[in-house]
Amino acid sequence: VNAGAKIVLRYFDARGRAQFMRYYLAHRGFPYQDERVPLDENFAAWLSMRNDRTLTGPFQKLPVLQWDEQLVPETLVIRSFVHDASGDAARLSPEENLRHALLSSSVCDDVMTPVILLIWSELVFSGLNLPTVARQTLDRVRRHLTVLEQTLREWYWLERLADRPLMLADCLLWEELSVAQQVFGDHLRLDDTVELACFYRECPGREAFESALAAHSCQISGRPNEAEAISRIRAALAD
Ligand SMILES: N[C@@H](CCC(=O)N[C@@H](CS)C(=O)NCC(=O)O)C(=O)O
Numbered sequence: 001v002n003a004g005a006k007i008v009l010r011y012f013d014a015r016g017r018a019q020f021m022r023y024y025l026a027h028r029g030f031p032y033q034d035e036r037v038p039l040d041e042n043f044a045a046w047l048s049m050r051n052d053r054t055l056t057g058p059f060q061k062l063p064v065l066q067w068d069e070q071l072v073p074e075t076l077v078i079r080s081f082v083h084d085a086s087g088d089a090a091r092l093s094p095e096e097n098l099r100h101a102l103l104s105s106s107v108c109d110d111v112m113t114p115v116i117l118l119i120w121s122e123l124v125f126s127g128l129n130l131p132t133v134a135r136q137t138l139d140r141v142r143r144h145l146t147v148l149e150q151t152l153r154e155w156y157w158l159e160r161l162a163d164r165p166l167m168l169a170d171c172l173l174w175e176e177l178s179v180a181q182q183v184f185g186d187h188l189r190l191d192d193t194v195e196l197a198c199f200y201r202e203c204p205g206r207e208a209f210e211s212a213l214a215a216h217s218c219q220i221s222g223r224p225n226e227a228e229a230i231s232r233i234r235a236a237l238a239d
Contacts, residue, residue, distance in 0.1 A: 005030075005067050005068050005085070006066070006067075006068055007025065007030055007031070007032035007033065007065070007066065007067055008032065008033040008035055008065070008066040009021055009022065009025065009032055009033070009034055009035065009063065009065055009066075010035045010037070010055065010056075010062055010063060010064050010065070010066070011035075011036065011037070011062045011063040012036065012037050012038075012039055012046070012062060012222050013036040013037065013038050013039050013218050013219075014039060014218050014219050014220060014221055014222050015175065015179065015213075015218060015219070015220045015221075016063075016116065016220065016221055016222070017062075017063050017075045017108075017112065017116075018062070018063040018075075019175050019213075020168065020171040020172040020174070020175040020176075021063070021065070021078065021079075021082070021168065021171070022034060022212065023171040023174070023175065023205055023208070023209050023212060024082070024166070024167070024168050024171040026208065026212060027166055027171070027205045027208050027209075028086065028165065028166065030086065036218075037049065037062065039219065039222050039224075043222070054071070056073075057071055057072075057073035058073060059073055059074070061073065063075060063078060064078075065078045065081070065082065067081065067082070067085055075108060076101075076104060076105055076108055079101075079104050079168045079169075079172070080101060080104075082168060083097075083100065083101075083167065083168055088165070088167050088168070091164060091165070092164070096160070099155055099169075100167060100168070100169040101169075103148075103151075103152075103157075103169045103172075103173065104168065104169045104172055106144075106148065107148075107169075107172050107173050107176050108172070110140075110141075110144045111141055111144060111145075111176040111180060112172075112176050112179070114137050114140060114141060115137065115141065115176070115179055115180055115183055115220075116220070116221050117137075118133060118134060118137040118183070118233060119183065119220060119221045119223050119226060119229055119230065119233070120221060120223050121133050122229065122232075123223060123224075130232060130233065130236045131236040131237070131239055134233045134236045134237050135236075135237060138184055138187055138188065138237060141180055141184070141188065142188065142192075145177075145180075145188075145190075145192075145193045145196055146192075146193060148173075148193075148196065149193040149194070149195045149196045152195055152196070152199070153195050157195075157199070158195070158198065158199055158202075161199075161203075161204070166203075166204050166205050170203060170205070171205065171209075173199065174199070174200060174203050174205065174206070174209060175209070177190060177196060177199075177200045178200070178209070178213075179220050182220065182230070183220070183230055183233060184233075184234070184237070185234050187234065187237045187238075
């Protein structure tokens, strides 16, 4: 482990796919540069840097992480790179490492991505029926939280968390529970999934995460006028 690594996390000024890494790096005491591309008019700042692959990597998207000389793109690949480079992988058994990778993949693909897509949906798919898509996304996320809860119980996630430092999979799960609640409001009752509610409440990083969000408030996604889009999603679900 190179404790003095120069770390730059480059992402938009949004929570999106990077907020969980910000929580992690801060909470675990890795000094890093939180480089945020402003969400300005017509994404001018982003468009002026997008083709510079030394900044945006081989797929010209964000997040990318710079760890010393290594530029790492792709959210889940960054997760696994940092999990190794931080020394966390060495703290876990092979079976637990697999579980951390599995949980991260599942939370990314089946909670984070559908929720971000829903926020963008009206802009991206013309003629879309928002009430139908909002309902389907909510049902899908709810069902998935029920399944996640059973799996975390079977894996003794909370018990194990008590005996190890907070890791990226924890930060990711906490962040997506927070985002899902912010988007769905009262339509998603976390208390229906007791184990997840308990994790959300008692997660060792919770206070630091909430302070970080309060200290630098930003949108979840890059969608222009996101607050209005979220209000429309909630209203559509109330019908
Ligand atoms: N597969 C990538 C997806 C990255 C991605 O879609 N990033 C979006 C922001 S969340 C982006 O860079 N959009 C700008 C663009 O595509 O021009 C990952 O997992 O990190």
